Amino acid sequence: MNIIKFLDEFTSENLTKKMSSRREVFGTMGSLSKKAALAAVPFGLAGSGKAYAQTSKAHEGPLQLALTLEYLEAEFYIKALQSGVLPSAGKAEAIYSQISKHETAHVEFLKAALGDASIESPEFDFTAGGAFDPFNANFDGAYAQLLALAQAFEDTGVRAYKGQAGNLIGTPFLKPALQIHSVEARHASEIRRLRASFIGDPLNEDALGWITLNNRGPGMPAATQPVYDGEENVVQAGVNLVDATNFGAVAVSQSYDEPISGETAVAIASLFIVS
Amino acid sequence: MKKPIIKVSTAGSSRERVNDSRRRFLKTGGIALVGTSLLMYGCDVDENETFNTADLHGEDSKGRKVFNLGKGDFGILNYAYVLEQLEAAFYTNVLDGAYFAGAVAEERLILEDLYKHEVIHREFFKTVLSTIRPSTDVLPDLEFDFTSIDFNSRDSVLATARLLEDTGVAAYNGAGPLLENATYLLLAGKIVSVEARHAAAIRSIYLSDPTAFAGDDIIDGNGLDLAFDPQTVLNAVEETGLIVTKIIGRNLPKG
Incomplete structure (x- = not known):
């Protein structure tokens, strides 16, 4: 499947229609302009994946989204390791290598799971249209951007897998999806702490291994804020845990990671997708 | 209450x-x-x-x-509540120990946060389970035996923390597919990723290998984390001797 077609199908508009007719009606040109508008798609639209859940291939939509995010991460870490930006033979390089190994393995695992329903890798632009320059070894701010983008990708991955888990109930893919989900969370924790150490702020409440409120953290570009919106939630299963415990909103929000919808995940990823 | x-x-x-x-x-x-x-x-x-x-x-x-934890989704929630009670009780003891008192600032901050998070998880289950079922069905407050842990020792505390956090991740990963209710699955998902963040941080400060946060000892060749079924976890927990109460998980759903 073509990535643009896939991204199209992850919008709520498409999910409320029959997919077959969509495929015929929209050509690639229409889809491209549609994709360009994805970044502006309002968050919190109707839950994604529902239309897929009614088909016999319920797992395909969620796994295609996962594969898109894994392609993004896998290519990002490979390029980061090749860039010469990371301090060589240090802790950061070891961490990026380990994460790179996992993300590449996730790509292969998901491609095998999807079989013919696999999508091809999109073409990525990690400058996000010139906003960043993370692989430029001659740019002083490159390492900080490598860390910021890695944090944003990992925290997004955690939220996206969490958001799709319910769509995989009753399929053999739920368990491995959960097993990837927690690996992404381990990555996120480590990258966040590495970044906090790099900026010399390891005790900052907003730069710990876990997410505080909806704070993206010191030094994180404003463009990454959608990754953190909604993480400030303190009500779980109808229980306000600030009221129910002796702890405040900071600790309560840290204790639970929140999901994002397929649309939100696509909107975030689309910032880095050319075609 | x-x-x-x-x-x-x-x-x-x-x-x-x-x-x-x-x-x-x-x-x-x-x-x-x-x-x-x-x-x-x-x-x-x-x-x-x-x-x-x-x-x-x-x-x-x-x-x-x-x-006896019971059966179905509620049994799985009781099972998660066992693990959260254990973690919360452990970190409560950590904060009373000499290692914590003298630990470097970063380690103190991490352990204090983990204490808060686990107590919040515990109180969440305590409150929510009682709204779903009569209190007699809900796991009571367990009694623990931490005499095997030296809370004055960094090694003893962090080794136990690593074990508990990794086990927690594996337990939630294994229990998630046993849940039928999507709301419960999402709640478990919200908690397990925080446990994984904990596990990575504890491993990172405790182990010298820079890849330990997601080390090859726990992540397989497909990049998948551990996932244990409830009986495996309950047997392992029983072997630690940390929980005095005998927990029966025989009626829990099986994969």
């Missing part, structure tokens, strides 16, 4: 123990009978049998308090 704490008689001399258990048997024939029915559960392989709440509380043949 305080739940009744399961009291476990302190072991004195063996003669006292014998007398004590005999007296208890004579005095509380009802509980002993429940214990018998629990033992009979061991021979019962029919997993579809209707779960009887009378079997929830009892004693086993060694006189230990017993709690």
Whole structure:
């Protein structure tokens, strides 16, 4: 499947229609302009994946989204390791290598799971249209951007897998999806702490291994804020845990990671997708 | 609202123990009978049998308090509550220990946060489970035995923390597919990723290998984290001896 077609199908508009007719009606040109508008798609639209859940291939939509995010991460870490930006033979390089190994393995695992329903890798632009320059070894701010983008990708991955888990109930893919989900969370924790150490702020409440409120953290570009919106939630299963415990909103929000919808995940990823 | 704490008689001399258990048997024939029915559960392989709440509380043949987690989604939630109680109790002890008192700032901050998070998880289950079922179905406050852990020792504390956090991740990963209700699955998902963040941080400060946060000892060649079924986790937890109460997970869903 073509990535643009896939991204199209992850919008709520498409999910409320029959997919077959969509495929015929929209050509690639229409889809491209549609994709360009994805970044502006309002968050919190109707839950994604529902239309897929009614088909016999319920797992395909969620796994295609996962594969898109894994392609993004896998290519990002490979390029980061090749860039010469990371301090060589240090802790950061070891961490990026380990994460790179996992993300590449996730790509292969998901491609095998999807079989013919696999999508091809999109073409990525990690400058996000010139906003960043993370692989430029001659740019002083490159390492900080490598860390910021890695944090944003990992925290997004955690939220996206969490958001799709319910769509995989009753399929053999739920368990491995959960097993990837927690690996992404381990990555996120480590990258966040590495970044906090790099900026010399390891005790900052907003730069710990876990997410505080909806704070993206010191030094994180404003463009990454959608990754953190909604993480400030303190009500779980109808229980306000600030009221129910002796702890405040900071600790309560840290204790639970929140999901994002397929649309939100696509909107975030689309910032880095050319075609 | 305080739940009744399961009291476990302190072991004195063996003669006292014998007398004590005999007296208890004579005095509380009802509980002993429940214990018998629990033992009979061991021979019962029919997993579809209707779960009887009378079997929830009892004693086993060694006189230990017993709690049967129950079945279905609620049983899985009770099971998660066991792990959260254990973690919360552990970190509560950590914060009272000499290692924490003298730890470097970053380690203090991490352990204090983990304490808060686990207590919040515990209180969440305590509150929510009681709204779903009668309190007799809900796991009571467990009693723990942490004498095997030296809370004055960095090594003892961090080794245990690593074990508990990795086990927590593996337990939620294994239990998630056993849940039928998507709301519960999402709640478990919200918690497990925080446990994984904990596990990575603890491994990172405790182990010298820079890849330990997601090390090859726990992440397989497909990039997948550990996932253990409930019985495996419950057996492992029982082997640690940290939980005094005997936990029965026989009626939990199986994969």
